[in-house]
Amino acid sequence: MIPQDRFRGLFHKYLIALFLAVAIPLAFNGVTEAWFGYRDQRARLDQWLGVQSASAAAEIHDFIHGITSQLGWLVQLPWTDEPDERRRTDALRLLRQAPAIASLTLLDSNGLERLYISRIGLNRIESRTNRSADPALVGAKADQVWFSDVSYYRGSEPYITVAIVGNRPAVGAVVAEVNLKLIWDVISAIKVGKTGFAFVLDRSGRLIAHPDISLVLRGAEEATSGPFRAMRDAIGPKAGFATSQDAQGQYVAASAAPVQGPDWTVVVAQPLSEAYAPIYGALWRTAAFLAISTMLAGILAYALADRMTEPIKLLEEGTERIGAGSFDHRISIHTGDELQRLANSFNKMAAELALAQQHQERIAKLKRFLAPQVADLVDRAGDDSLLDGRRTEVVVVFCDLRGFTAFSAGASPEDVMNVLSEYYEDLGRVIAKFEATLINFSGDGLMVLVNAPVPVDEPALRAIDLAVDMQKKVQALIAGWRSLGYHVGFGIGLASGPATVGRIGYKDRLDYTAIGSVVNLAARLCASAADKEILVDAKVAADVKGKRPVEDLGDRAIKGFDKAIPVFGISFDAL
Template sequence: MTRRRLRFSGLFQKYFLVLFLAVVIPLATNGVSEAWFGYRDQRTTLDQLLGVEARSAAAKIQGFLDGITNQLGSLVQLPWTEEPDEQRRIEALRLLRQLPAIVSLTLVDGAGRERLYVSRIGLNRTESRANRSENEAVAGARSSRLWYGEVRYYRDSEPYLTIAIAGNRPSVGVVLAEVNLKLIWDVISAIKVGETGHAFVLDAPGRLVAHPDISLVLRGADEATLAPFRAIREVIRRAGEDVATSWDGQGEAVAAAASPVAGPDWTVVVEQPLSEAYGPIYAALWRTAGLLLAGAALAGLLAYVLASRMTEPIRRLEEGTERIGAGQFDHRIHIATGDELQRLADSFNTMAAELAISQERQERIAKLKRFLAPQVAELVDRKGDGVLEGRRTEVVAVFCDLRGFTAFSARATPDEVMSVLSEYYEALGRIITKYAATLTSFSGDGMMVLVNAPVPVEDPAVHAVDLAMEMQQCVQELVVGWRARGHRIGFGVGLAIGLATVGPIGYESRFDYTAIGTVVNLAARLCASAADREILADVAIAEAVNGKRAMIPLGMRSIKGYDEELPVYGIPFEERRHTA
């Protein structure tokens, strides 16, 4: 039972696994490859997107600086005279008001002398005529028209930048502007990359110029604060074409891109949290995972159902064969799958039916054998009960009995009698079976045997003669033994051939197969007149075996029950010599 269960589950598992994997593997392969390509596409898109954002942000920062330099240009349009230039002073004050980022303006004439200084905080100066030609900003503007200084931190906190612009002629002089870069905050805080991304600006040495969180900028040249920003810029530089990913100051993973601001040699970096940048990828991944799970569940269900449907008939077959094997031949395996399994079940059913018939036959034979010679039983079984039906046919009736048995049985002990009879019947029974003869009746020491009915034999007369001869030979051997024990017993046989009515006689539960006719009487009489060691046959036998077996005519004898004398023949037989 346990083994059967194991074998069953094993097959189920195999089917289940194969079916399940057949669905899940292509599904998973498709899902994973789709996710991977989606990821690649999104990375490319993200890189392009961030690149555009970075250029746009750089353009805005550039715009902030251009807004200042364009306005400053108006202060270096006209050449300076030796007189104070009130108009230009008013223009400078107006600029100071209009551009809140500018903290102070210094105007230098063509000779490098300071002509005007206006400030929000400090006192203004007019016509100080101090020599500023050595100032690097003045020198820088004179050589390149537009000059940007380095970012400095006022009191280690506020970032400042000096911008100097020279006019197109030396005589118009140079204007120097101190710009408080904190004011870029308005620009930088307005730049949004996606929902939560932002931009920041680093100068060439990697100091923070602008960031939406002004407190980071105000920390000044604080290495710990600047390190993550520099790291992002470095990652972007190394990433090249691919999208750069790094960690910001809060340890959040970000995707970033950069774009330069040409004038002051700054870098604008835009960054977007990866969680947002890859939002569509993550959504797609979750979707794919969900579909995969649903697909796997469905595949599992399908595989379960299919595997059950495949193993169920096999299980039924198994159960059916077991029951049939156990002898339950009326069991039928019901499989209606319309395939080989059904065919197999059908042939099992056919086999069971045949087995049932076969068994029935065996049982019947076993029953018949108790009354009939095995050959008769087989015949009955083969040809049906019909062979036993009453008919008229040529038979050989063989009678035999022991001589002197009555006297012996009266003298001997019952054990002795039974022993003699047992040996006697055992020997004769074997011979009867051998010759396919039918023992129709026996009583005491005598018996009647039929040849050629119901089992027909070839040349029944010869057959019966051989039978009689072998009987004599066997019994005579026994007789030697019996005589040695002091029992005076002999054995005689009589046989006759002729037509007789054969068939079963008796009642419901007790039938004997027997023959009725004169041939039976004749044979009985011949037996009765046969002496020990004698086989007597009638004339019909003698005619039938003429030339085939030796016959000794014994002349005419008067037979009891017959009016006239009848010719009787003796059949000689060779006694077996025993050394015993």
């Protein structure tokens, strides 16, 4: 997985988690609010429509009641056998006062028609027709007030017959035909909200009043009354409003109330679009609120996720660069939280790694020529002043193999390299053991320095012991080689004296070296030494006198020296 993918995964997780953390409570809140708002509004609508239908029913009742109470004035006085001119005047006056009354019939206590007054037809006075079996009279006698079913004059105009009896039989009864078209004034004045309306149905569900008079004039037709009756039936006897469809198929909320007396039903209907307008408004507001909140939640989640993952991305990049070796890289995070602490830890670690690397490099350089423990010592000293050039007393040790050139010419390269490898392996161990400084090696010979750069106690003694140890180790090897048929020897030369020591070379190729005649002397002594022989100069011999068995070999002419110089030796066999 490439880093970018890991980063994206974390960002997405944060983004989704944060977004859901904000959006879910918001959505929950919005939905519950909408639900409760809907319920409240329905309850409010129910109550409001109930009030509207009750008040509409009261107005229709007032219309009917107004007519019946006016008719009541005509049944106050008892009839005599004489024509009653006053009653005729009252009847005509009533006709003028109550425009809905189309005709009036006054009956006496015997059910005989005494007076008939009509707006259209001819009046009849004292016709004395017996109408005692008239259902209107029979009904009124039973219930005081009687209402007929609605009839449609010429199939169009709705009429109802109302009959009233007085408080005693002698006053007779009045039967009136009432034109229900006049309810239009009442029904059209009833406003239900902005677009709502009220209508009236008779017992059998025929339309008798509606703001649109043209519908009322066809109320006798099933096609007209059917949808209205369906609306009434949808409400049913239960309390509360119902939703139904009007004649145009528009959905309405409707509530009904009965009109006592003629047994009619007043229905108030309001288009659902208006009735639920507050609900829809609230729902729209909630939806808009949710949409905006969700958007904000998204932006917030994005910003937060970005804020959270950005430092992690920096950390990731930083650690990768540090891991790749850029120890000078620093992770820059200022979030003031754990991430910043983590970044600081990484920075500290990088700094420490840089130091450790520097240290490692130094040690590695020192170990080129110093024994590991000496190298550590020098390193611990903290600076390289120990390695600076100076003049000091040193013991120089040279050693090489005898007859190696001849051997290498005859042997296979593998054999040569094996021999050299074993040889240096052992010598290296010895040099390290005695903490001597390796100056150089070439082919089968090598130069070692004692007492520089780190001074030691009794350098001569240590150099002698070093040489002896070398001789022992190499002779053991030689014994092995001999069995393989390789004929080589090993000689060592030591000299002590002042020399200039210090680092030479350039950049990463620095070596430690010693310059002076003591070096030449040691080299010459080595050249003179035979197999198994360790040759030392007078100074070394003097330094170890009495401590190691040094044998005076007398003066010897040494190449490069004008006169013969005293040479001492340590015999391998004497060890």
